[in-house]
Amino acid sequence: MNDSLKPRYEARARILKAMAHPSRLLIIEELQKQERCVNELTEMIGSDMSTVSKHLSVLKNAGLVSDEKRANCIYYTLRCTCILDFIGCVEEVLSANAEEHNKILKSCKK
Amino acid sequence: MNDSLKPRYEARARILKAMAHPSRLLIIEELQKQERCVNELTEMIGSDMSTVSKHLSVLKNAGLVSDEKRANCIYYTLRCTCILDFIGCVEEVLSANAEEHNKILKSCKK
């Protein structure tokens, strides 16, 4: 791969990788609605708080969320809401896949 | 996490994970312009053909590309072009990150 393009694709891949986890997608979607602190998110996700904290740091390192300490909580916020538009596209892929799958199933029943 | 939501997030995460690799992003972008066969993509990416073939099967399993044998090549095509819109969003995140980074640098120089 062209040396000038490589860092560009690597940077994009890092962002996508940061999103590519069920718990982190839940976090992203939730933070789009409202800011949340770690223990609220932990409750929603239902895994260990240390695990959730690590997920949050992945999102933060990718620049997808930011955090702010207030009162006795650290509140996390979604930095870029256009991410949500993308989820719509992912859903399109998923339903296209489902349709494909159905087509195959039907052709097997014949 | 709610049992009814979990599979949904897992499905989305699988799609994102399939995209989250520099070579696969290059493939996606290239296929949006035109269909390509494995050896063309291999040349662009510059790694072993077996590696590229595996990347393509990742994309195919996620339903992002489809393949069609014609003449003596297997041509790969992008199935869902809305993916490209998303790349735009990723770029927004990246430039927001870069701006942030600059701000920090400037504040250090003071």
Place this chain on the structure above:
DNA sequence: TTCTTATTTGGCCATATAGCCAAATAGCGA
């Protein structure tokens, strides 16, 4: 200062992934 609450970090293990090489497979033309 000591306790408490909220969060992060380190350690460990199990699993997944990328990459290369070599070998297998598929289809075509001689």
Place this chain on the structure above:
DNA sequence: TCGCTATTTGGCTATATGGCCAAATAAGAA
């Protein structure tokens, strides 16, 4: 049939990731 070209698969190793537990840290309240 044999050999050629295009592609995939298997095997291997190195590295990264997710998850939990336990311990560390931070900041406020008693």
